[in-house]
Amino acid sequence: MSTPTAPADCTPHLSPAPSGAAIVFEDVHLAFEDNHVLRGVSFHLPYGETKALFGVAGSGKSTILKLSLGLLLPDSGRITVLGNEVTEMREEDLFSLRGRQGMVFQESALFDSLTVRENVAYRLMEEHGIYDDEIDQKVRESLRFVELEHTLDLFPSELSGGMRRRVAIARAIITQPELLLYDSPTGGLDPVTSNTIVELIMKQRDVYRTSSLLVTHRLQDAFTLATHEFDRQTNQLRALPRGQYCGAPMSFLILRDGKVTFDGDIRELAHTKDEYIREYIS
Amino acid sequence: MELTAPTEFAKQRVLAVQEYIELAAHSVASLFRKPLYFADMVQQADLIGVGSLPIVVLTGFFTGGVLALQTANTLQRFGSITLIGQLVATSMVRELGPVLTGLMVAGRNSSGMASELGSMVVTEQIDAMRALGTDPMKKLVTPRVTATVFMLFFLSIISDLVGLAGGLMVAKVFLSLDAHQYWSNAWQTLVFQDVFMGLLKPVMFGFIIATVGCYYGMSARGGTQGVGRATTQAVVVASVCILVTDFFVTKLLISVLSFR
Numbered sequence: 001m002s003t004p005t006a007p008a009d010c011t012p013h014l015s016p017a018p019s020g021a022a023i024v025f026e027d028v029h030l031a032f033e034d035n036h037v038l039r040g041v042s043f044h045l046p047y048g049e050t051k052a053l054f055g056v057a058g059s060g061k062s063t064i065l066k067l068s069l070g071l072l073l074p075d076s077g078r079i080t081v082l083g084n085e086v087t088e089m090r091e092e093d094l095f096s097l098r099g100r101q102g103m104v105f106q107e108s109a110l111f112d113s114l115t116v117r118e119n120v121a122y123r124l125m126e127e128h129g130i131y132d133d134e135i136d137q138k139v140r141e142s143l144r145f146v147e148l149e150h151t152l153d154l155f156p157s158e159l160s161g162g163m164r165r166r167v168a169i170a171r172a173i174i175t176q177p178e179l180l181l182y183d184s185p186t187g188g189l190d191p192v193t194s195n196t197i198v199e200l201i202m203k204q205r206d207v208y209r210t211s212s213l214l215v216t217h218r219l220q221d222a223f224t225l226a227t228h229e230f231d232r233q234t235n236q237l238r239a240l241p242r243g244q245y246c247g248a249p250m251s252f253l254i255l256r257d258g259k260v261t262f263d264g265d266i267r268e269l270a271h272t273k274d275e276y277i278r279e280y281i282s
Numbered sequence: 283m284e285l286t287a288p289t290e291f292a293k294q295r296v297l298a299v300q301e302y303i304e305l306a307a308h309s310v311a312s313l314f315r316k317p318l319y320f321a322d323m324v325q326q327a328d329l330i331g332v333g334s335l336p337i338v339v340l341t342g343f344f345t346g347g348v349l350a351l352q353t354a355n356t357l358q359r360f361g362s363i364t365l366i367g368q369l370v371a372t373s374m375v376r377e378l379g380p381v382l383t384g385l386m387v388a389g390r391n392s393s394g395m396a397s398e399l400g401s402m403v404v405t406e407q408i409d410a411m412r413a414l415g416t417d418p419m420k421k422l423v424t425p426r427v428t429a430t431v432f433m434l435f436f437l438s439i440i441s442d443l444v445g446l447a448g449g450l451m452v453a454k455v456f457l458s459l460d461a462h463q464y465w466s467n468a469w470q471t472l473v474f475q476d477v478f479m480g481l482l483k484p485v486m487f488g489f490i491i492a493t494v495g496c497y498y499g500m501s502a503r504g505g506t507q508g509v510g511r512a513t514t515q516a517v518v519v520a521s522v523c524i525l526v527t528d529f530f531v532t533k534l535l536i537s538v539l540s541f542r
Contacts, residue, residue, distance in 0.1 A: 069413050099415040109410035123414050128317065
């Protein structure tokens with residue numbers, strides 16, 4: 001795939017100030033026994049922005065998402081999510097912070113003994129004190145967003161892979177979280193379904209301004225997110241004019257050997273001189 | 283197969299025991315912290331208790347019957363065949379009722395818990411639950427532990443009763459003994475210590491069954507093969523733990539309660 005080009009005068013939109021960031025990683029190290037997955041990873045995700053994480057298999061992309069949720073703890077370093085330092089929090093306190101985040105797992109991770117309705121409503125049912133009518137309405141809204149309203153009473157095993165991912169997105173966004181974490185949401189799907197999911201991610205980014213981390217192996221997904229925006233009028237993607245690529249709140253982060261080898265926007269990515277990155281994106 | 287150094291093996295075992303104790307303690311502590319998943323407890327009580335009823339009834343009935351058959355010959359030699367009710371009652375209430383019920387429920391439910399939770403672990407459903415702000419210990423482990431302890435207590439009582447009925451059937455049909463005499467003997471021989479021992483054991487066994495099943499489920503690794511391994515280990519470890527605990531509890535109670 002060819003790398004999109006951006007004009008040289010495009011001003012980077014990335015915020016340099018970590019204080020205004022949804023996620024901040026500072027010199028994070030993590031090893032599983034002798035396998036050092038992360039070796040001093042530092043980056044920040046500004047509010048309202050989507051950051052695509054790239055890297056070869058086993059480079060620690062999914063691990064970064066799990067660290068952001070506090071599902072894993074680093075060996076050293078500091079992680080701040082939505083203003084809370086997760087590395088200092090107890091498991092009990094993390095549950096309320098996780099309530100402000102949504103995660104779409106690689107294999108959807110839907111509860112197979114619950115229907116689509118119960119899966120999507122799970123978080124609301126756990127909160128208690130919410131009337132069934134209100135839950136039902138929110139579930140329908142959420143499923144309408146992913147265009148799967150007709151699957152309410154089906155079980156996950158009765159859905160296709162793409163539908164399961166979309167239900168997982170509906171489950172993640174039902175409470176309109178401040179931060180969304182997508183773990184290879186288009187992995188193993190056909191191009192049409194992948195495009196539908198990219199469209200949903202873009203819709204969430206541009207309509208609700210949700211900050212998100214997107215782990216993906218598909219460069220074209222991230223480039224689509226960087227070069228398009230969601231048009232509320234037509235309810236479709238609209239390609240940005242070439243000079244406005246930097247207007248999309250989108251950045252790229254590439255991991256190599258447990259370290260960040262690139263962190264920047266599409267303009268910087270297009271003009272990078274790094275051989276590894278050029279090879280990676282070519 | 284990769285060989286493990288003895289020190290590494292020992293470390294792994296110690297770590298496993300530590301993790302098990304942590305899970306067991308957490309499952310009890312969660313009972314006193316909100317939210318309490320009462321509906322899940324009732325559902326588990328139904329699955330574990332009502333679901334295990336047929337096998338517990340069958341096991342209890344035939345154990346009582348075979349106990350009467352096996353001991354009848356010896357008792358007859360000493361001219362004490364009328365004591366058969368006493369023997370069946372004491373054996374069932376103090377020992378066989380709780381232990382056999384425990385072993386049956388361990389075979390049925392430890393494996394069920396390990397495979398269910400193990401499948402949830404390997405398909406990231408446990409991570410998804412944590413990501414959705416729910417503590418899997420409170421939602422999955424505590425209801426299973428509570429329900430098993432509660433239901434095993436009553437299942438053991440049912441097992442004792444049907445065991446006595448099995449003994450009665452043998453006494454009446456094969457040994458031509460008087461039913462009233464059998465029941466009188468069985469009833470009058472039981473004292474507080476017998477009943478206390480018979481009711482304390484299922485509480486402990488229930489705790490072992492559920493915590494071992496949940497521990498192996500929650501620590502399952504390595505896909506479907508790992509789930510299968512966890513299931514087998516859960517049944518084996520729970521069964522062995524029941525028998526070992528039974529020995530020590532019996533020894534302790536005999537000393538403490540000054541049994542005759």
